[in-house]
Amino acid sequence: MFKPSTRHNIPAGSSSAALEVKLNKRHFSFGEQEQSSRYRHRLNFYSKPPSLDITIDEFESFAIARLRVLSYIESLSHRSLPYQQFSSTVATYLKQHLPLASNTARNVDLEAERRKDEIGHWVLRLAFCRSPDLRARFVRSEVALFKHRFETDDFVERAEFLRSLKFDWELVDETEKMSSASQLRTCLGQGKEDTFKVESWFKVPWWTVPDLVGSRRVFIKGGMAYVPQSLQLSLVLQAFAARLERALEITAKNLPRLDEDERLGPVIEHLAASFLSGIGTSDFQPSENNAAVTAEMVDDVARKHFPPCMRNLYDRLKRDSHLKHFGRLQLGLFLKGIGLPLDEAIVFWRKMYGSTMSDDKFNKEYKYNIRHGYGQEGKRTNYPPRSCQQILTQNQPGTQDTHGCPFRHFSPETLSSFLLSTYPTLDRSSNDLKEIMDSVKNSHYHLSCTRVFELTHGIKKGEGLGSGESVTHPNKWTERSRDLEK
Amino acid sequence: MPIPIKDDPMVDYDPSSPQVMNAFYRRLFPYRPFFLWLNQDHAPAKLFTHREFAFTLAGDVYIRYNSFHSADDFKKELLRLNPSRFEIGPQYSARPRDRKTLAAGALQPQRRELVFDIDMTDYDEIRTCCTDKKICKRCWGYIAAAVKVLDQTLRETFGFKHLLWVYSGRRGIHCWISDSQALDLNDDQRKAIVTFLEVIKGSKEQMKKVNVRGSNGEAPLHPFLEDTLQTLKFDFARVCLEEQDCFRSERGWETLLSLLPQDRDITGTLRNLWQSDPGRSSSDKWHDLQSRVAPLEDSDQHKTFRRYQRAMQDIILQYTYPRIDSEVSKHRNHLLKSPFCIHPGTGRVCIPVNPSLVDEFDPDTVPTVGELLSQLDHLPSEEEQKGRKIEDYEHTSLKPYVEMFEKHVAAILRDTRALKVKEESMEF
Numbered sequence: 001m002f003k004p005s006t007r008h009n010i011p012a013g014s015s016s017a018a019l020e021v022k023l024n025k026r027h028f029s030f031g032e033q034e035q036s037s038r039y040r041h042r043l044n045f046y047s048k049p050p051s052l053d054i055t056i057d058e059f060e061s062f063a064i065a066r067l068r069v070l071s072y073i074e075s076l077s078h079r080s081l082p083y084q085q086f087s088s089t090v091a092t093y094l095k096q097h098l099p100l101a102s103n104t105a106r107n108v109d110l111e112a113e114r115r116k117d118e119i120g121h122w123v124l125r126l127a128f129c130r131s132p133d134l135r136a137r138f139v140r141s142e143v144a145l146f147k148h149r150f151e152t153d154d155f156v157e158r159a160e161f162l163r164s165l166k167f168d169w170e171l172v173d174e175t176e177k178m179s180s181a182s183q184l185r186t187c188l189g190q191g192k193e194d195t196f197k198v199e200s201w202f203k204v205p206w207w208t209v210p211d212l213v214g215s216r217r218v219f220i221k222g223g224m225a226y227v228p229q230s231l232q233l234s235l236v237l238q239a240f241a242a243r244l245e246r247a248l249e250i251t252a253k254n255l256p257r258l259d260e261d262e263r264l265g266p267v268i269e270h271l272a273a274s275f276l277s278g279i280g281t282s283d284f285q286p287s288e289n290n291a292a293v294t295a296e297m298v299d300d301v302a303r304k305h306f307p308p309c310m311r312n313l314y315d316r317l318k319r320d321s322h323l324k325h326f327g328r329l330q331l332g333l334f335l336k337g338i339g340l341p342l343d344e345a346i347v348f349w350r351k352m353y354g355s356t357m358s359d360d361k362f363n364k365e366y367k368y369n370i371r372h373g374y375g376q377e378g379k380r381t382n383y384p385p386r387s388c389q390q391i392l393t394q395n396q397p398g399t400q401d402t403h404g405c406p407f408r409h410f411s412p413e414t415l416s417s418f419l420l421s422t423y424p425t426l427d428r429s430s431n432d433l434k435e436i437m438d439s440v441k442n443s444h445y446h447l448s449c450t451r452v453f454e455l456t457h458g459i460k461k462g463e464g465l466g467s468g469e470s471v472t473h474p475n476k477w478t479e480r481s482r483d484l485e486k
Numbered sequence: 487m488p489i490p491i492k493d494d495p496m497v498d499y500d501p502s503s504p505q506v507m508n509a510f511y512r513r514l515f516p517y518r519p520f521f522l523w524l525n526q527d528h529a530p531a532k533l534f535t536h537r538e539f540a541f542t543l544a545g546d547v548y549i550r551y552n553s554f555h556s557a558d559d560f561k562k563e564l565l566r567l568n569p570s571r572f573e574i575g576p577q578y579s580a581r582p583r584d585r586k587t588l589a590a591g592a593l594q595p596q597r598r599e600l601v602f603d604i605d606m607t608d609y610d611e612i613r614t615c616c617t618d619k620k621i622c623k624r625c626w627g628y629i630a631a632a633v634k635v636l637d638q639t640l641r642e643t644f645g646f647k648h649l650l651w652v653y654s655g656r657r658g659i660h661c662w663i664s665d666s667q668a669l670d671l672n673d674d675q676r677k678a679i680v681t682f683l684e685v686i687k688g689s690k691e692q693m694k695k696v697n698v699r700g701s702n703g704e705a706p707l708h709p710f711l712e713d714t715l716q717t718l719k720f721d722f723a724r725v726c727l728e729e730q731d732c733f734r735s736e737r738g739w740e741t742l743l744s745l746l747p748q749d750r751d752i753t754g755t756l757r758n759l760w761q762s763d764p765g766r767s768s769s770d771k772w773h774d775l776q777s778r779v780a781p782l783e784d785s786d787q788h789k790t791f792r793r794y795q796r797a798m799q800d801i802i803l804q805y806t807y808p809r810i811d812s813e814v815s816k817h818r819n820h821l822l823k824s825p826f827c828i829h830p831g832t833g834r835v836c837i838p839v840n841p842s843l844v845d846e847f848d849p850d851t852v853p854t855v856g857e858l859l860s861q862l863d864h865l866p867s868e869e870e871q872k873g874r875k876i877e878d879y880e881h882t883s884l885k886p887y888v889e890m891f892e893k894h895v896a897a898i899l900r901d902t903r904a905l906k907v908k909e910e911s912m913e914f
Contacts, residue, residue, distance in 0.1 A: 131591055132591065132594060182709075183709035186706045186707075186708070186709055186712075187708065187709065189700075189705065205667070206644060206679075207667070207671055207675040207678070210674050210675045210677070210678030211678065213678040213679065213681075213682050214677065214678040214681035214682055215681075216682055216698075216708045219708075219709055220643050220644065220682075220710070221642070221643060221645075222642070222643075222645040223643075223644050223645025223646070223667070224645070364546055365546075396687070397688075397689035397690075398608065398689070398811075398812075399608050399611065399686065399688070399689070399690065399695065399809065400607065400608065400610070400690060401689050401690065402689065402690060402691075404689060406691075409688070409689045409691065409692070410689070410691040410692065411688075411691060411692045411693055411694070414691040414692070415691075418691075
C-alpha cells in the first residue's frame, strides 16, 4: 500500500543554493508538475482534505497520537519555560510520538509519516470544530506545532515549501526603505549597519501580524506594518492560523449536515472530551478532610495559612473595606476553595465591607457576584479557584488594583517590606530574603513563594509543599499549611 | 401620553426624574444620525439589527440583549423603557433578542467599532487638584493630552479615519472608531493594538510604571513613542509642571526622585536642595534636574547622561501618556455607553468632542439636560416658524454637537458607499 520510498522527490534544484527566501509572486514558476507523491514537503498547510482509504483503526490511532502531542504542547506552553528548553522538549516528544523527517532523511518511510500526520490533523479538525473555545485551543496548539516544525525544517526545503504556498506580500522598495530608514533601523534592533543594508521588508496590513504589533517589533505607518525578512515566521504562522480558523468555522457549520458514519461519531466525541480533560492538571481539587471554614474563622486562618497573594488582598480588604473587581474574584474563589460555604461567604463579605456600604447596595451590587462565583447565578458555572499560573498571566492588575501575585506585581522594595511585615519570622538581614528576591529577579516567582512557605513553616529547603513540590496554587499552600498544623 | 413639561412648574429638570429623561428622548435625542452612525447605511443592515443594546432602568435594573429592526423600532422602545442610560455592544451572528431560541454558542460577537476608554480614576495618583468623582478644567489637561496623543497615533500609525471622541458625562472620554477595518478586527487583533498602545503598566505597589525599552532598559524607543514624546513634552510642562504642580509636595518630589537613577551626586544634592526649600515649584525642580544632567553630556560621564535622559523621558511618559482602560478595547462584546446619553449623576450630555480643540474643552460648559429643556421652554410658537420644519434640538445649545456628529456620520457613509461600489464592480 505504501510506496517504499519517496527519496526521488527531492526537488532537483535543491543543491543549487536558492538561499534567499524571496516571496514575490513574479518569482514563481508555474511549470512545476504535480509529482507522484502527495507529500512533496515535510511541512503541510493542510489545505486540501485527503481523499484516501483508511481503516477505522488508523482513523482513531493517528488522531490519538496527534492529540497526545497537542495536549503535551499545550501543557508545556503553560509552564513558561525558556524557549530553548521548550523547543528541545517538544522535539524529543515529537520524535517519539509523531516523527516527521525531512526529504533528505534516510531509512525512513516518509510517505507513511506524512500520511499519519495529515490524517491525524484532519480527524482532529472534526473533533475540535464544535465550539469556539475548542477551536481556539486547537488552533493555538496546531500553530505551536507548526512553528516548531517550521523552525527545525531544512533551510532549502523550507524555502521550497514557502514558494509552493504562493503568498502575495508586497515588498518595500529601496526608495521607501531609505525614506523610513531610521524608523526601520530602530525596530530592527541590534543596529548593525550591515544587517540593515541587506535586510528587506514586506508591507502588510498591521492586523495580519498581531503578535509583532503587540510586542512593538515592527514599524507601522498608515495601517501598514513593515515586517523584516527575519520575522517572516510571524507572517507564515498568521497565515496558517487564519486559514485553519476559517476552515474550522466552515467545518463547524457543515458538521450537522455531514452524513456521519455512526462508527466515527463516538470516536470523535471521545477525542474532544479527552482534550478538554487534559488541562485540569493544575486545577485545585479540595480534599475532603479539611473542615469547613466559617466567616468567623477566616481571620485566624488568614494569619496562619494564607499565601502572600491572599494575605495581601485580605489585609487590604480589612484596611480599606473594599477591593476592586478582580481582587474580589481572586480572594472570593480562594475562600471557596478553602471550604467557606456560600452563606458564610455572604456573611464574610458583608462584614468586611462594614458600615461603608449600605445593606441595599451590598445586596444589589455585590451579593450577585458572590453567588455567581459559587455557580448560583448566570450560566451557573462553579468556577474553580485561580491557580498561580492564572494569577500570574491573566487580568494583569491596573494602576489601582491590588490583585495579582506579590512576587510578580510588586516592585522589589514594596515586596520585601511587605514580606517582612507580613511574616515576622523572616529576617531582614538573612541570606534567605536575598535569595527570595533573587528568584524574583529571574522571574521564578513560584520558587520565591515556595521558599517563603518553607521558611514560615520551618521546613527544610527543597522540601516545598512536600516531596519537593513547589507552590502552583494558592489553595495548595493553605491546604498543606493546615495539614502541617494538625 | 406626552407629559406637558412646559406648563408644569413643578418640574425642576432633575436628570434622575423619568419625565425629564422622557422629554429628552422624545424631543432631543438625534435618532437619525445615531442610526446611520451604527448602521453605516440607509437601509437597516445587520450592523444595526443584530446589534446589542443594553438599558439601565431606574432602580439599577439592567436589561441586556435588546435588538431592533429599525430606527423607529429603537425609538419606540427607548421611549417605553425610558432608561437612565444605555450602552452599545457588537453586531452578533444573530439577533441578540432571539438568543433564547438559538442553539448554545450560536450568538457570537462579530463586528464592532474599535473603542477606547480613558477615565480620570487612573490618574488619581498623579493629579493634585481633585480626587474621586470630581473633575475640573485643570485635571482635564491630562485627558486632553491623552486624546491628542491617541488621536495622532490611531490616525497616523494605524491609518484610521473615522474617530469619534465622546465625553463620558463626568470624568472620562470614549473613542469610537468606525472604519470598516476597525469593525472587522477580532479579539486577538484588538488585544494586539491595545498592547502596542499600552505604556503605563503595573499595580499600585509599583513606582515605575513605564517599561518600554526592552529587557535591558536601554533599547531605543519605538518610533511611535518617539513621536509621541515630542507632543507630550509640551503637555508635561504645561499640565504637570505648571497647572498640577506635581512635584511641589514632598510626596510628589520623592516620587520623582525614586524614578531617577539612584546616584548620590545628582539625586542626593537635589534632595538636599528641595528639603531646604519646601516651596520650590515643580518647574523649578524640573529645571534643577535638567541643569544638573545637561553638563554630563559632553563629559566622560556620557553613560550617566544617557541613563538620566532615558529616565526623564520615561517620567514624561508616566505622567502624561494616555492611561487607557484596556479591558474595554480588547473584547468585541464589551458594552460602552452610547453618545448623547445623559450622565445620571451630572445631567450632562455625552457629546462629541473635537480632538483638535480638546485643550479648550471645559467639562463645566457641557450642556446639561436641564439647560436644554429650559431652552425648549422658550421656543418661538408655531406661527412664528416659517418654512421648513425645524427640529427641537436646533433651538438648543445641543445644535453644534449634533451637527458635528452628522458631519462625522456623513464621512463614514461616503466611505462605505465607495467601498460598496468597489465591491460591486469587482463582481462583474
